[in-house]
Amino acid sequence: MQTTSDEVLIGRIATGDRLAMQVLFARHHVRVYRFVLRLVRNEATAEDLISEVFLDVWRQAGKFEGRSQVSTWLLSIARFKALSAMRKRTDQELDDETAEAVVDNSDDPEVSLAKKDKGEVLRQCLTALSPEHREIIDLVYYHEKSVDEVAAIVGIPEATVKTRMFYARKKLAEILKQNGIDRGWP
Amino acid sequence: MNAADNQAGEPLNEIEELLPWHAAGTLSRRDAARVEEALARDPELARRYELVREELEGTIHLNESLGAPSARASEALFAKIAAEPRRTALPSLNLAARLSDFIAGFSPRTLAYAAGAAVLAIVVQAGVIGGVLVHEHDGTSGGFRTASAPATQAPVETGTYAMIRFAPQASAADITRFLETNKLTIAGGPMAGGMFRVRVAVTGLPKDDLARLVKQLQSDKAVDFIATIE
Numbered sequence: 296m297q298t299t300s301d302e303v304l305i306g307r308i309a310t311g312d313r314l315a316m317q318v319l320f321a322r323h324h325v326r327v328y329r330f331v332l333r334l335v336r337n338e339a340t341a342e343d344l345i346s347e348v349f350l351d352v353w354r355q356a357g358k359f360e361g362r363s364q365v366s367t368w369l370l371s372i373a374r375f376k377a378l379s380a381m382r383k384r385t386d387q388e389l390d391d392e393t394a395e396a397v398v399d400n401s402d403d404p405e406v407s408l409a410k411k412d413k414g415e416v417l418r419q420c421l422t423a424l425s426p427e428h429r430e431i432i433d434l435v436y437y438h439e440k441s442v443d444e445v446a447a448i449v450g451i452p453e454a455t456v457k458t459r460m461f462y463a464r465k466k467l468a469e470i471l472k473q474n475g476i477d478r479g480w481p
Numbered sequence: 482m483n484a485a486d487n488q489a490g491e492p493l494n495e496i497e498e499l500l501p502w503h504a505a506g507t508l509s510r511r512d513a514a515r516v517e518e519a520l521a522r523d524p525e526l527a528r529r530y531e532l533v534r535e536e537l538e539g540t541i542h543l544n545e546s547l548g549a550p551s552a553r554a555s556e557a558l559f560a561k562i563a564a565e566p567r568r569t570a571l572p573s574l575n576l577a578a579r580l581s582d583f584i585a586g587f588s589p590r591t592l593a594y595a596a597g598a599a600v601l602a603i604v605v606q607a608g609v610i611g612g613v614l615v616h617e618h619d620g621t622s623g624g625f626r627t628a629s630a631p632a633t634q635a636p637v638e639t640g641t642y643a644m645i646r647f648a649p650q651a652s653a654a655d656i657t658r659f660l661e662t663n664k665l666t667i668a669g670g671p672m673a674g675g676m677f678r679v680r681v682a683v684t685g686l687p688k689d690d691l692a693r694l695v696k697q698l699q700s701d702k703a704v705d706f707i708a709t710i711e
Contacts, residue, residue, distance in 0.1 A: 311568030
């Protein structure tokens with residue numbers, strides 16, 4: 296089955312085609328929502344933000360030059376909106392959310408490991424990363440973005456993308472070790 | 482560079498840095514080949530690659546578990562869009578975009594047929610022009626001839642001929658190269674079954690030489706079928 300490309304949809308949206316907008320929204324809104332939610336950690340805020348992201352697409356479609364994938368463009372807009380929303384929140388709110396996300400270390404590591412399987416511990420440790428490290432890991436692993444696409448979304452050089460990913464993984468290994476999983480790296 | 486990127490100490494292995502993208506399948510073919518080669522000869526790197534694959538699986542699992550937004554997001558968006566002033570079609574939608582849109586409407590099969598027809602048209606045109614030029618060059622043309630004269634009516638000339646059908650996947654460039662390399666001239670066609678009549682030698686060839694030549698031409702990727710003519 297052949298599907299209309301994102302670029303063609305954007306062209307139609309630029310002419311005011313609402314059906315094309317519905318198709319593009321249906322195709323991408325879940326992934327954009329999850330990307331935003333991982334940054335802002337609040338479902339209601341994430342829902343508000345994706346409405347704003349796609350409203351920007353509706354308004355700016357005529358300016359899309361096709362130099363990147365549409366999904367990369369969407370994530371760039373989403374990231375900008377999420378960071379703006381995060382800046383508006385108070386430090387106290389952010390501290391509370393971080394505390395909730397960090398893995399509970401009250402158990403002895405061995406007890407903690409016994410309670411959960413390795414995959415679950417890994418997923419929990421992924422949530423304990425800093426927003427910056429969470430973001431790059433999500434873009435590479437979940438959103439399947441190449442080095443240059445991540446560079447375009449985050450606004451950093453490609454070499455920095457590679458080193459940031461490396462240190463995000465290194466930090467994840469450290470958190471895993473604190474929770475009883477020593478993977479022998481780094 | 483961010484502070485988080487600057488906590489270095491040890492030098493980073495270039496190949497190891499690429500492992501996450503290799504696991505996600507987003508490397509260029511060249512880089513992917515480099516990583517594959519390194520993984521094959523370095524067991525420690527291969528072990529670390531397994532750790533990357535675990536992270537990849539965990540990240541996908543985590544994101545998928547986040548669920549989806551409620552209908553509220555969609556309702557809010559389309560309510561806002563409905564409140565926006567209605568746009569008319571932009572005249573600035575360029576020709577390339579419209580062409581892209583038009584082509585995107587065809588199925589791959591239709592596009593393949595269209596490409597095949599285009600190649601055939603180019604070959605026929607080359608045959609007609611080539612035939613006219615050769616004819617004039619030989620001085621056998623006595624009067625005015627239109628370029629659109631049917632190629633199938635090219636005058637009979639001395640020489641040795643064969644019937645040929647080009648491979649469906651052969652491009653116009655492949656066919657041109659094949660004709661030039663082997664000093665062949667299209668003398669007629671296309672006929673039933675996509676066959677063309679080509680002159681393979683300007684003089685009459687002995688039967689054995691002709692058979693050898695046809696066998697050699699058959700091995701070219703541009704050729705689907707070729708046979709001698711009595």
